[in-house]
Amino acid sequence: MIVRIMGEGQVRVADSHFIELNKLDDELLAEMERGEQDAFRRTLGALLDAVRRLGEPLPEDSLEPSELILPGPDATLEEVREMLSDDGLIPG
Template structure:
């Protein structure tokens, strides 16, 4: 699975990590809906760090279609309300 972190690059992430990422994604949706900015920021960092530590960063010249695009760590709660809705970024 190819995941792009906006403003950072693409990572090749094992599909076996999907369930764990989906759990984090769903928590982010709940935190954004409740307006809990502090915990939202922590979970967004958790999501990004999980991708970074378990994925292999692709060279910038290796352009592939992304399966998922994740926002950068400076995404505000207000901006997150437009992205983290419904099933979140990872549907499943």
């Protein structure tokens, strides 16, 4: 799956890694619902770090359509809340 991190670029992440990513996404969603700003910031950073670590960066001039768009590391709780679906940032 092609994942875009806003403001950074795209990475290709194997489907086998989405179990780990979904755990972080579930944790992020719970922290947002509780309004836990500090925990939200840590978990968003961990989620983005995991995508970077597990994914393979695409060339900057690549024009692949992104199947998933994640907020950048400086996104606010409110900005991320606007991006959420019922499943969180990551469907499934």
